[in-house]
Amino acid sequence: MINLSKNQFEGKLPKSLINCTLLEVLDIGRNRINDTFPSWLISLPKLQVLVLRHNNFHGKITSPLSTPTVHDFPCLRIFDLSCNFLSGKLPSRIGYSNYAFYDEKYNYVVTMTNKGSETFYTKILTVLRVIDFSSNKFTGRIPMMIGNLRGLQALNLSNNNLVGEIPSSLANITDLESLDLSQNILSGVIPQELTKLTFLGVFNVSHNHLVGPIPEGEQFNTFDNSSFAGNLALCGAPLSKKCLKDSVASSLPQQSINDDVIEEDSKLIDWIIKSLGCVSGFIIGYAIGKIYVTDQHHDWFVETFGRRGRLKIKVKRSRQRHSGIARGN
Template sequence: MLPNLQLLVLTGVGLTFPQNISINSSLFKLQSLHLESCNFTEFPKFLRYQDKLSELSLWGNNITGNIPEWFVNTTRENLLFLNLSNNILTSFEQPLNFLPWNNLKVLDLSDNKLRGPLPTPPSSMLVYQVSNNHFHGVLPHHICRATSLVYLDLSENNLMGEIPSCIGRQLSGSLQVLNARGNKFGGVIPQTFSKSCKLKVINLSQNQLEGKLPKSLVNCTLLEVLDVGSNRINDTFPSWLGSMPMLQVLILRHNNIYGKIATPFPSSVGNGFHRLRIIDLSYNYLIGNLPSGYFQKWVAMTDSIENSSNSSSSYFLMYFFSRSQFWTYGEKYNYVVTITNKGSETVYPKILTILRVLDLSSNKFTGIIPKDIGNLRGLQALNLSNNNLVGGIPSSLANITNLESLDLSENMLSGLIPRELTVLNFLEVFNVSHNRLVRAIPEGEQFNTFDNSSFAGNLAL
């Protein structure tokens, strides 16, 4: 064994290492240790003596039970990076209100079974990842002392109470990702986001949030994803978000959004949602005509898939120093949203930049389907079902050549099904049921694959 050994990496899916693996601490002290997917069922005992560790990953093992007190005490001073994700951990042996690692930059506890109150991270923390656990109780206001946080993922826990307002005021100047999806948070969304806001992703979906969307979100000029779906937001359509230059994904589904969607001024270049590629307003209380004024402005939805990048997510790379060493840490964050596509609710764990979806279903829209909806040539899913739309199905929908799902059901549409739609070779779901359509169903290509349920409830069809 070598006295100056500083790095040990053992990674092997399906490999099994003995639980009593031994490293003689009198010969060397490790600084970086990765024991990933090695089928450990407990913390390796030799870690008791590794008090110089600055980087440790035990990701993807089968470690059960508590995070030992001896491990916390041994690593308290020097640890910078700790990844214990994808294990079966249930708690800290010594209950903690504050995490004890004074210099920790990155902590990943995701995909465990950790319970109890959420510990407050130290002020040094850059990445705090605790998703898919059983943490409960309120989110402590002390979290706002971690003013260096870049990545905060609290999703899929049992946290409740209000989201502290200081997250908008104090942390938005450093945060790039705020994910609180799938908790029990109530009250209003923090109303004040700082003018130095750096947020790229805000996901507050599947909670019990109320009130209005904070207009201070316009300070977040880098924002790409805003998902507040499945809450109790009570507001009009936030047309003011159209001024945000980077916004690509807007999810407002299953809320209390009401009123008309006002037509943007034709001469305006700052309120058109030009980069928007996914918008989901389903299951709200919107009225009036479909927002055809925006169909010319949603430029990203007019691009064909062939002109789109295949990049799947944002990538965050952070740098920090540790004594004589220079460290980097990269965190890839995949946007996760729930949208209705092809007739059922689907969770998309990774939203490719080629995905384009328009869902205005289950509102109270009236009037016709405007012809210029055919300008949205990049769409893969279009859902206008369960409204009060009248008139014919525009043949211009045939221009959306990459369309995979088209749902116009449960309206009052009349006339013929345009034969031009048979050119939509990628169409997997076509639903025009429960309308007032007449005469023959077009034949050929994809139309030969649709069953009778796609056309049910049209008595003269």
Template sequence: MDLDKLLKLKNLIYLDLSYNGLSLSINNSVNSALTNFDTIGLASCNLSEFPNFLREQVGLRSLDLSNNKIHGEVPKWLFNVGRDSLQNLNISHNFLTSLEHLPWKNLRFIDLHSNLLQGPLPIPSNFTFVFSISNNKVTGEIPTLICNLRWLEVLDLSNNSLSGLIPQCLGNLSLSVLNLGINSFSGTFTSTFTKGNWLRNLNLNGNQIEGQVPRSLLNCEYLEVLDLGKNKINDTFPHWLETLTELQVLVLRFNRFHGQIGTSKTKGKHPFPKLRIIDISCNEFTGLLPTNYIKQFGAMMNVDEHVKFKYMGDTYYQDSVVVVMKGNEIEYSRILTVFSIIDFSRNKFQGEILKSIGRLNSLRGLNLSHNNLKGHIPTSLGNLKNLELLDLSSNKFVGEIPQQLKSLMFLEVLNLSKQPTSRTNSSREPV
């Protein structure tokens, strides 16, 4: 499609050709005299460079050039495009390597994720609501200047090479989402979340964070996703999280958690009333399986499969999680609200599996492998009609395989094997 023909429409102020499978032909040697665009959407239009006609768009408010094939540095002339007016900028999913700074004064929404951006973290304007620069090659520490962004709701810096300490002042922002996963942050996480905060998703997965789980998370009454996996956290099981009534995803895998989980500490209330995904694998938990918790996971029981499928998240950000399913580590970029998993594998749990686990008939995955469990495999597992994965391998079960497992029509992976003696069983071995 020849874009230059559209640029001759002198009264055109709104142009959106995104996601139609178009390949735009642009004559970048010719400047357009059209200067009154308000909105330009050219996402997924097979562009290989920034269109030259943008140079004259001084009053532009929204620009979307995502999902194209634009390479190299962001040109300096782009910094003058809508310098005082631009509110939404999306140049994600390209091959951009450098962005010196973010000079736009009124930027509200900025999405730079999935590029090849290098260098220090650029800081947007103080009026920014959403800032995503995940899946790049950004290095250095988080400047404390970022704590001046008092309107910031979503901050996603995941999958970069950021390091140093996490600024404590981040807990003072009005964040709904704080995703710092897959970086090299170290030290203890000391951010203090005050009462009345709006934090809904906290992801610190894949760093080198030490210490304990901060108790100030008790003030995060809207928290739905807490992912602290793959760090160096040395703590006992944080029972106090059970009072967070909105918590749906809890990932503590591959840390240094230890001790017995025991029973609920909340009297007269159901612990973790909305929890659907819990992964505490690859730690050093001991004692019996936390049956008192398991039998009260109400969100894993009798989910109406006929309800309309929904994904966790909000207008600007959809939640994701990494789980081990069917032998592979899988990232679910969106989490269905009917998706339920229990992974207690690679710990030191003892005792038997009680039949009450059969009440969790909405489970899709159950992994209790690489523990010291014994006794018989309960026949009540046949009640888990939605189960796709059942891994009880490398334990000490005896007796027969229950015939009831034949009724699990969605089961794709069943592992009841014993680990070969030539391989050591270590809870610290990454999966």
């Protein structure tokens, strides 16, 4: 173990540390170290705790190897880079490995931000697994590969410039107890899959650009407004803004009134259509009548439908009755 924390050391981190091949814990937090990220520490095969918080580390996190391994820092369990000036995309390999576990405790003290507040640990249990990249200048999306950290207990990516959607792969981190993604530029919906995180005690996505309904069930029923504040397009409990389906349900009386109005309008429309049908029929009948009442058909019309025509019909019917009686006799 090397603990140089809470001093006023300046300059760069000495690369001679690369010779400490048995080093498991390195804590230089709360100093004035001004350097790029010490990616060469990957050469320490047993490094499990790396705390660089509250310094002036800057630049991008890159792998020092020409052919990067699948996972850099294969044994790392606590990775604290918070409150620096690191930029670029989040690393897709560093610290995202399966952790090595041992049965002993470290006789070692460390202060870390866990579950939303700074916690002082007098002894670090080897089962504690934390990544804290908060308060830097990281950009880009949250890597989907982060879901491979199934044993991670706390993940803090707050106060950066991360964009895109919250990856649903976070639901694979089944031991996760604290997730802080606040103060970024994240968009899209909160994945419903996150309700599977039954150990989640702290959840903070405040001050992003998230939209849609807040997932319901399990641990999500325990989070208060502060977990979601600053996302104007979020809706649902615990926020006072209801989602569309809730708004519809709560406005049923108004909706029934609107339905009555719609029904009355429908009846009015039906009456208008029927009226138009009658009018159009009258117009067509009138046009046909007009045609047959012209000069060339006047005589036929009068003969057929006039008084003389009706008289001829009566005479014809009378003759038919008389002839029928005569045949009967």
